[in-house]
Amino acid sequence: MTLSALQDIVHQTREARRKQVLPKLTPSERDTLIKKFHPDCREQAYRPLKFGPNKGQLTVRELAALLEGDSPVPYDLPLDPDHTVDVLVIGGGGAGCAAALHAHKAGAKVLLATKLRLADSNSVMAQGGMQIAVAPDDSPVQHFLDTLKGGHFKNDRQLLKVMVEEGPSIAQWLLELGVLFDRDTDGSLHVKKGGGSTKPRLVTCSDYTGLEIMRVLKDEVLNRQIQLLEFCAAVELLTNRDGVCTGAVLRDLDNKRFIVVAAKAVILATGGIGRLHIQGFPTSNHYGATGDGLALAYRAGAPLVHIDTFQYHPTGAVYPEQLVGALVTEGIRSEGGHLVNARGERFVNELDTRDVVSSSIIRECEEGRGIRTPTGRMGVWLDTPLLELEHGAGTLEKHFPAMVRQYERYGIDIRKDPVLIYPTLHYQNGGVQIDVNAETAVPNLFVAGEASGGLHGRNRLMGNSLLDLMVFGKRAGLTAAARAASNRQGVLTLQHLRRFREEAKRYGVTEQITSPVILPAYTRTQDS
Numbered sequence: 001m002t003l004s005a006l007q008d009i010v011h012q013t014r015e016a017r018r019k020q021v022l023p024k025l026t027p028s029e030r031d032t033l034i035k036k037f038h039p040d041c042r043e044q045a046y047r048p049l050k051f052g053p054n055k056g057q058l059t060v061r062e063l064a065a066l067l068e069g070d071s072p073v074p075y076d077l078p079l080d081p082d083h084t085v086d087v088l089v090i091g092g093g094g095a096g097c098a099a100a101l102h103a104h105k106a107g108a109k110v111l112l113a114t115k116l117r118l119a120d121s122n123s124v125m126a127q128g129g130m131q132i133a134v135a136p137d138d139s140p141v142q143h144f145l146d147t148l149k150g151g152h153f154k155n156d157r158q159l160l161k162v163m164v165e166e167g168p169s170i171a172q173w174l175l176e177l178g179v180l181f182d183r184d185t186d187g188s189l190h191v192k193k194g195g196g197s198t199k200p201r202l203v204t205c206s207d208y209t210g211l212e213i214m215r216v217l218k219d220e221v222l223n224r225q226i227q228l229l230e231f232c233a234a235v236e237l238l239t240n241r242d243g244v245c246t247g248a249v250l251r252d253l254d255n256k257r258f259i260v261v262a263a264k265a266v267i268l269a270t271g272g273i274g275r276l277h278i279q280g281f282p283t284s285n286h287y288g289a290t291g292d293g294l295a296l297a298y299r300a301g302a303p304l305v306h307i308d309t310f311q312y313h314p315t316g317a318v319y320p321e322q323l324v325g326a327l328v329t330e331g332i333r334s335e336g337g338h339l340v341n342a343r344g345e346r347f348v349n350e351l352d353t354r355d356v357v358s359s360s361i362i363r364e365c366e367e368g369r370g371i372r373t374p375t376g377r378m379g380v381w382l383d384t385p386l387l388e389l390e391h392g393a394g395t396l397e398k399h400f401p402a403m404v405r406q407y408e409r410y411g412i413d414i415r416k417d418p419v420l421i422y423p424t425l426h427y428q429n430g431g432v433q434i435d436v437n438a439e440t441a442v443p444n445l446f447v448a449g450e451a452s453g454g455l456h457g458r459n460r461l462m463g464n465s466l467l468d469l470m471v472f473g474k475r476a477g478l479t480a481a482a483r484a485a486s487n488r489q490g491v492l493t494l495q496h497l498r499r500f501r502e503e504a505k506r507y508g509v510t511e512q513i514t515s516p517v518i519l520p521a522y523t524r525t526q527d528s
């Protein structure tokens with residue numbers, strides 16, 4: 001059957017579906033669904049870590065290999081610093097920029113190193129908004145409760161309290177810097193409702209919220225002339241003899257040489273892990289999302305949390321082939337878009353939490369109610385034309401201009417035809433354990449943004465990531481600057497690496513990958 005013949009069922013069933021009210025799943029139905037169909041629950045995808053701070057804990061095989069991998073840095077590398085700074089920020093996305101800006105404003109000498117270009121990150125690709133309790137009938141307490149429920153009550157409550165309480169001041173900061181959030185006709189910030197939330201709480205910039213925020217933050221980093229090293233990937237941390245972080249070794253990707261940075265505090269803001277393609281999943285993440293900071297922190301002795309849970313965003317594009325894995329924002333479902341199976345039926349409350357919605361889509365496909373794409377993948381429909389019917393012609397162009405264009409390039413008009421989607425690897429729910437100031441168990445080593453863990457529990461709510469990285473980027477930047485002001489530069493050693501290598505040997509781990517991997521294998525040329 002042609003794609004357009006398959007699409008007919010969506011058009012034919014639209015009117016009837018509009019009237020339908022879907023019953024809510026009970027907590028036990030939700031649990032059963034997740035256990036049966038969520039990729040986190042596939043036992044064969046996991047193995048225990050053989051050594052290191054999380055020894056014995058289960059994680060996916062791809063992450064286990066990364067964490068147990070060996071450093072590319074030789075133990076006898078001369079450690080004469082090429083740069084000496086107060087605060088070294090590693091990562092040029094939202095968390096890295098926020099950290100660098102706040103540390104710099106507090107008076108620290110800051111170096112921001114990033115393995116691609118400034119702003120090449122998942123932050124720039126965030127589409128559907130940022131959760132902040134700014135609406136008059138909303139509150140940080142309500143935001144706290146929604147997030148806790150969404151995270152299956154496994155969230156670190158101290159981190160969560162800080163995030164929701166500081167949200168409104170972050171919105172104010174971004175507005176002052178010049179971020180153009182969407183407004184209602186009375187001038188107040190427009191808010192949208194995301195999955196798992198009881199109130200509309202997403203502040204947005206159409207469907208390119210992250211791009212707009214990063215436009216401003218990137219500009220700010222450049223305008224303040226913060227020292228910047230692009231195409232320099234962090235490959236190892238440096239510590240003193242007591243295990244305190246004292247700097248990092250970078251790899252200059254252009255000149256293929258190591259760069260040694262001495263720093264009184266280091267902030268890892270290296271983002272996510274999607275490009276490890278856990279369980280073979282396509283990803284919505286940018287090419288640099290290879291979990292580098294996790295490996296570095298682990299080798300230096302920092303424990304990770306929630307390393308067995310990942311977020312598969314329900315609506316990744318699954319057709320056309322060029323878009324496979326790309327994010328189709330939850331904003332479409334926030335505005336009423338239906339998920340529809342091959343029989344023309346809705347099968348889940350589209351605004352349930354992502355783990356529930358993704359599990360339902362996988363169930364439909366595994367139980368024979370999915371649609372085979374022309375390139376042989378499975379998916380279900382997202383009824384985008386419904387938004388034109390519900391909210392008026394022009395809605396998609398007005399609220400989702402990026403998506404309209406993204407599909408137009410491949411001859412698909414989402415105003416007229418539904419699109420095929422399937423869950424895509426989107427986010428690591430866990431990461432390096434931090435305290436409320438974003439500091440890890442390794443003194444003077446901070447982690448902010450997606451590389452950190454605990455805040456989101458076992459399932460992040462839409463829009464909480466952009467807020468997370470602003471709040472903890474700021475806290476990391478300010479605390480690191482204060483630490484730098486009161487500390488001397490510590491000696492640079494690779495002793496933690498020697499210990500790590502000895503431990504690997506003791507536990508018989510000899511077949512190690514080189515870690516971090518820096519870029520996915522399919523992007524590497526022979527000489528890189």
Ligand code: MEZ
Nearest residue numbers: 127128129329330462463
């Ligand atoms: O926070 C997210 O992951 C997000 C806003 C994604 C989206 O669907 O747009």
